[in-house]
Amino acid sequence: MEGAHALTVVTLPALLREAKRQDVDPTIAQVPYGGGVEEQYLKDFFELPGAPDPHRPYRAIWSNDTPWQTRKFTGGGLQRQRGQRAGRGEVLVQRKPAQTGLSGDIWGLTPTAGADLLAETNKPVRLINLALWTGRDVDTSTIDAAILNAAGISPSADDIDKLDAWFKHEFRPDRGDLVGTIFWDDIPAEYRTVAFAADPVSDETYQQLGVLPPAPTVTDDLSTVIGALESQVAAKGFQLPPGLVGRVLAAWLRGDLVVLVGQPGTGKTLFASLLGGAMEQEFDLDAPLMIPVRADFDEAELIGYERLDGTVHLQDFAREILLDDVPLEARVVIFEEFNLASVETYLSAVLVATQQRERIVRLPNGEVASLPIDTFVIATCNSFRDEPETRTRVSSPTKRRSTTITMPNILGDRYENDPETAVAGVVKTLIDNERDHVEARESAGHASQFDSLRLTALRSVSDFGDFSAEAQHALVSVSNAVLETSSGRSWFTLGILRDVVMALVMSERDAQAELTAVGNAVADKIVHQLRGAHSDAQPLLAASAALPNAEEIGRLIDQTMSGPSDELLPLL
Template structure:
């Protein structure tokens, strides 16, 4: 739950932060559970081996009935009386049948433990596939994300077949954002646990992903093992997002999971000689930059991994929209991007989670309701620059929505004057766009003409000359 809604963090003079629940945390948590938990149920389970007749008055107070003594013991040991938890998240009522049933003389035996510990049936998805796809598309689109047609359905069907889903595409095509929005959408629509996000590093191996055996022989589990392999609800679905999937060689950290997806028992070996089953509905979605584009930082994806995966190439939504409507696509999308950013920051403020600079961000963004609020000169230059890039095959491959967002927000944060906005666009060309440019000399001829009227055109030209200062017709990267 978000900071400031259920919990709050305060700096301590001693250098160690203190944490506490908010006064309305019970009501907030109840929104996500929909039904209060009876204290007596918690007391009966956690106190199943407590002999209530041995409890002292300091613990039970004035309680005389065995069940009231047990509730008093629970409240004494677990401190549920915090904020508004009692009366919202926790209920104090005791059903009449509980009072009429006597306590057993002996503790619960092992056979009864096994019966009580049997798995409850999994929740049922009461939507058809098309209804679920529609609900997820609505949830994802509500945040301003421009969703490629059919993408949600492709991912869901791949998961239902038992595949991993790998999203491939240029930086800025929305791979990570889509994966996280889909995970959050599944959480919201189907009342699942929050998605598990695992950022992959170049040094990742199985010890980092699953865990390892300590020197004393005990296991040390990582997030994937704790949340997925050792879950107490293995029949429920859970979304796992692997960020930058191929920064490390995939088989070095994921091999046991890949094997388990093809194994009838779905067994994964854990540290210290233990085993666990990979849940059937552990839905893995990974983001991946192409080895072909970045051989210095990416690992190849092997044939066995491809065999167990559905690999979806993320389309360049900006390029697609430009093909459909060259005259208006850039300005229409730019307006959507500004409004989505403003809404995102406002949402943080509304839930008391605004950051120190969010007020300044909102002040600047509130000066723009659409690209029409920009000066005529900067709108024309923005169209000229983006069109010059998107008209070339190489430019269409790398000029993405993420890059357009950065350029447009740079202009939005400038003062509302023609000179300031043109200067902001010029800085974006020099600081963002130019570093993505690739291809041959002929690919940038129109681009050079498009930025010629910007205030810092000479600076951009010097950088472009450096990129063209090579033995061949291919542009050289500035970095």
């Protein structure tokens, strides 16, 4: 069929099938028709598993120049071609809603549709070729005997004759002048010399059609892969805990979900995003799929749901992962705020699939999909113990299918190892990371309206020593006052320190303005994070005494710590 016109291979059969379904002769009357019918026809017969490009799923067997077509093919090229010919009164008849009073267009065929199209393309198509393609998965032994009898075919006839009868029953191509012009109704003798296969179409056959390419093989050993990923993550300025990438990759390889637990600001989301991006670059994968979980998140939000009119809406996870056209390639999925909702409420089908050999997940329309083997899930999670009001418990079955990694507080660890330089030693990195991020937007032409203000401030300092001596002392004093307590070392993270440093960066470059910025950051950011016993707040209160807003800070600390200490909250 190579070289045939798309109207011959797609539009005419799709229109004939729809007309047969409605029991209408399309050369006499018109039927509701459009891109949706053609799209369903393409999905039924031309959407092959494992298309090389997921955005071009339709195998265009009629064209060597464009062997794969996009999902927009029917609403684009085919629609224009139909409209052009109907406008000229050739091949197709189109009647608009204004003419019929119906909700959509209706279409039919001109009595000379076959001759008109043949004169344009000079490329007829054998009906048996269409039958062999559209009926490639038809078991000829199960074709209804009534269909064979109507075609004058005996049950002992050749398989190819049975398939020919099936096709003519399904499509009714004997309309107008189609047969004998644009369609030829003969079976070449050489076709009968090849026996039908006993089994369905094999993967090897599909590979000959350009599908199911073998997945790229990772040739490096595991330690080399881990090292390459670590280098990419660290190159983005992330303070990478030793061994973290290796633990995540090992968990993925044994089939676990990876759950990152830790205080806000420990870098859970940033690490997940950076690792997903490193996987994308290192192995030429699709971009990670980010799924933000809400408190009311459920399976309909993750996979999809059936609308009131019976149609099905599939979510990104179903379309991009479960129905992925290249299921042998890896894909990273990031669940942000994993336990804001009950995990089993939205992820139960996926959790079950991870334990099955077939890895089956059923879609809302009853269709069966499979969870690809290398679906690498990484989730961020705040502990239920720390946030019982907003987070849900993670059940034992979920934990059984997961590797739960506690993200260390890098800043707390640095303080325990070297209190003198713990804060000052990371300020430059925090500023550099922020500046690089904004400059990258500017270089890509994506600078936001206020990025010029950000860059002016960020370029005014490059290291801790560029701040006034008073501001340096104040920043270290208030930070260390928190970090010297055990509770502070658990929650005062690099993320919080970054916010305080950025407040300092955005201030004017004089001592008083910088001290004011530190004081405001303490009042606006640090005080509200306080936890632990009442005594844990006293060092911060003392360290803030020299700040311009010391009175405000003291009042806020009194208000924050006026209730029962955190140790009593579980009892309450």
